[in-house]
Amino acid sequence: MQTLHDPARRGFASDNYSGVHPEVLAAIVQANGGHQTAYGADDYTARLQQVVRGHFGEQAEAFPVFNGTGANVVALQSLLPRWGAVVAARSAHINVDEGGAPERVGGMKLLTVETPDGKLTPELIDREAWGYGDEHRAQPLAVSITQSTELGTLYTPDEIAAIAEHAHAKGMLLHVDGARLANAAVALDAPFRAFTTDAGVDILSLGGTKNGAMGAEAVVTLSPGAGEGLVYLRKLNMQLASKMRFISAQLIALFEGELWHENAAHANAMAARLRAAVEQLPGVSFAYPTQSNGVFARLPEGVADRVRDAFFFYDWDASAREVRWMCTWDTAEADVDAFAAAVREAVGA
Ligand SMILES: Cc1ncc(COP(=O)(O)O)c(C=O)c1O
Secondary structure (H helix, E strand, O other), rough: OOOOOOOOOOOOOOOOOOOHHHHHHHHHOOOOOOOOOOOOOHHHHHHHHHHHHHHHOHHHHHHHHHHHHHHHHHHHHHHHOOEEEEEEEEEOHHHHHOOOOOOOOOEEEEEEOOOOOOOOHHHHHOOOOOOOOOOOOOOEEEEEEEEEOOOOOOHHHHHHHHHHHHHHHHOEEEEHHHEEEEEEHHHOOOOOOOOOOOOOOOOOEEOOOOOOOOEEEEEEEEEOOOOOOOOHHHHHOOOOOOHHHHHHHHHHHHHHOOOOHHHHHHHHHHHHHHHHHHHHOOEEOOOOOOOOOEEEHHHHOHHHHHHHHEEEEEEEEEOOOOEEEEEEOOOOOHHHEEEHHHHHHHHOO
């Protein structure tokens, strides 16, 4: 096969536009050859359990899956009875970017709340956490938050602990969509467990793909009460990989050593570099702080389209002329500098 794409073409559209980290590819090759039991009873998935326990505590259990939408649907389904509902931010990926899968495939109701910065608080949760015992209302029995959020913002460990305490007091369980958990850990300079297990999170969607994997995520149960029936739900939701060793090998490559940290630290640093380079430009403003690997900028009329001729990126909120620029593990300093120069030129600075 010939290379069909231009590897020199770069963009800021998504942390999924980057390829696979060479060490992850090498891990897949290393796990190849011979025969291993299918569906997760293999040596790599067993090793992954040890790696995950090292990060999240001895009670943690990992269920590798193909993608983040699947991880979220499976995780949330395992928390809820048939009549259950999930309280989430309106901007949550489960609400805006999963094609309705939580509702249509997972069969749960989402109760969403407008937030200023993509973050829930106990007060915001209470806007929807009511109506217990009312047969006319789907019962709010889970909360889902995203760390780092879809808007590039971060929860502190204390903020997550306060949400967990509040949720548990109301009989709800707490799910974290951690598609970018590594970026959050780096930004907080904290171990994973400080803002998951130790903060009272019950179940986690742990992201690998945005951090350099080819397609590897895992549902991780953190509390003893979470994850009932997960093995059955994963299959039922078509997220059970037969050749699971290759998903597990990717996650081992990222999380066994420091690769996850290096990749996320680099992506976060590139986002900070980009923000600093465009922050002072005339007419450019920002609705949120840049706390992980995404920059959300509001641009003067016409600027986004002029820059988009040379670089990929998406509008985030076209009505506010807001765009989203994502950095990833292989974003180079030169990419950022060339992109910032293109923005500078487009605004006429
Ligand atoms: C916050 C968040 N959750 C989950 C996902 C995973 O989505 P996918 O199903 O595309 O792997 C993404 C990817 O864009 C995301 O940004």
